Amino acid sequence: MFTRNPSRTSSADVNVGYGNFDTTYANGYLTGPLTGTLSGFLDNAPTYLVFFELAGGDAKELMGPLSGTLAAISMGAVYMGALSYIGNAPNLMVRAIAEERGVRMPSFFGYVLWAACVLLPLFLTLTLLPISPILKLS
Numbered sequence: 254m255f256t257r258n259p260s261r262t263s264s265a266d267v268n269v270g271y272g273n274f275d276t277t278y279a280n281g282y283l284t285g286p287l288t289g290t291l292s293g294f295l296d297n298a299p300t301y302l303v304f305f306e307l308a309g310g311d312a313k314e315l316m317g318p319l320s321g322t323l324a325a326i327s328m329g330a331v332y333m334g335a336l337s338y339i340g341n342a343p344n345l346m347v348r349a350i351a352e353e354r355g356v357r358m359p360s361f362f363g364y365v366l367w368a369a370c371v372l373l374p375l376f377l378t379l380t381l382l383p384i385s386p387i388l389k390l391s
Contacts, residue, residue: 288329289336289376293365297334297341301326332376336368337361 267281292300304326308315315323334341338348338361348358359367 288326289333292330292334293336293340296339297330300334301330304330328376328379332372332379336372337365 265281267279269277269279271277288300288304291303305315305323308319308322308326335344338345344364348364351358358364
């Protein structure tokens, strides 16, 4: 597996073929806000670990030459984990405690809408800030 530094553009490609001696092959890639999207609807800690492993799983390498990749995975998992009640476990606990005390809470999709109105502009702003030397974006 090869990992590149994060980029600001989303793209995908798949290459499937048939080779010598009846062999078939397939490879592909997908770039975009994958960590954040999954982190919003799955718990953000396991999502972070999955993408950490997909990026190679070597902490020394990811904290060195591929530090931009590690920063992108971390930011996506942490910031977008609050996108739903289930993306971050405390969100669900706070909802249960608030409802138990009589506080009216939004539905699942109502919460997603409210959270998206706050988190998506915040995440976009953080993505576009001129912090390229820190994230090593190309």
